[in-house]
Amino acid sequence: YRSRHSFADRLYNPRSGMGIFYRWKPRNPRRLSAEKGIPVPAVHVSVLERILQAPEGYAPGNLPPDCAFVTTEADPMLDVITLAGAVANAHGGRTALSLAEKQGQWVKVGFAAYLTFIAGTAGALLAAIAGNLWNTTSAGDAVRAALPLVQMFPINLVTAVLGDPIASSLLVAGLGFGYVLSSVSDRHTKEVYSAFWHEHRPAMRDAIRRTPADAPDGTKQC
Known part of the structure; x- marks a missing residue:
């Protein structure tokens, strides 16, 4: 990661x-971080x-407002303290809530979607x-009746679900309603998060601007 990290790498959806x-x-x-005794969360600069x-x-x-930025480059040519300050100011101070914490109700909607999928x-x-x-x-009859469900798993079990009106209705309802809740939650939070970073992007760019160190004779490097 030290030599090959890139902010432009593909983003995978787990x-x-x-x-x-x-x-x-x-x-x-x-x-x-608090649970592990780490006072300030450390975030790699590639995140920003x-x-x-x-x-x-x-x-x-x-992204926590009170984070500290770190880099794996030998000469990053940026001021990570200024960068952390810019992120904190964008959120309203180091003690402010993160965007996700402010959107707690919509995060709960996302969790409800997950529970609906599972249920x-x-x-x-x-x-x-x-x-x-x-x-x-x-008991013997029960074992003989259940045995086909575990044979050729999961094909027979899926077939049994789709062939049972009640089971298939529960599956469709759970996946369908969960999908609606998940879509609504994701769309709202993404809109809020995107709007926030779009608003503060100019200040972030100023803070992350890389400045070469001065030459030994004191002249500025280009």
């Missing part, structure tokens, strides 16, 4: 595809470079399994 079932919990750098260039609309909401999927699976076991009268 929640794409099946990632929607991964635990939804936006990171809070300030809280995580990515914000300024905005590849793929990059506009994070959890709909889990309910569908349980309904499909219960449908297979409904007419069994003994």
Whole structure:
């Protein structure tokens, strides 16, 4: 990373595809740092470079106002203290809330979307399994009825869900309603975060401007 990092690298979405079932919990750098006994969160300067260039609309909401910027370059030619001050001023001071903290209600909507995804999927699976076991009268019958569901997993289980009206309804409702909640939450927070960084981008550019060190004879380097 020291030699090959780039703010223009591709941005991967960890929640794409099946990632929607991964635990939804936006990171809070300030809280995580405090839990580890770190007084000031350290952020690599490439984060702000990515914000300024905005590849793929990059506009994070959890950058803490009281962060300290670090660099892995031997001669970064920038003042990280000035840079940290510019970020703090943009938020309204070092003790101000981050954008994500200010949008707490919409973050909760995103979490509700995640719970809806999980509830709909889990309910569908349980309904499909219960449908297979409904007419069994003994433990042996239950095992024989459930065995096809685990054979050729997950194809048979998915087939059972889609073939059961109740299970398929729960699945469609959970995924559909969760998608709506997730889309509304994402759209609102992205608009707020993008507008914030767009407003403060000129000040950030001034703060991050790289200035070569003076030559040994005191002359300015170009």
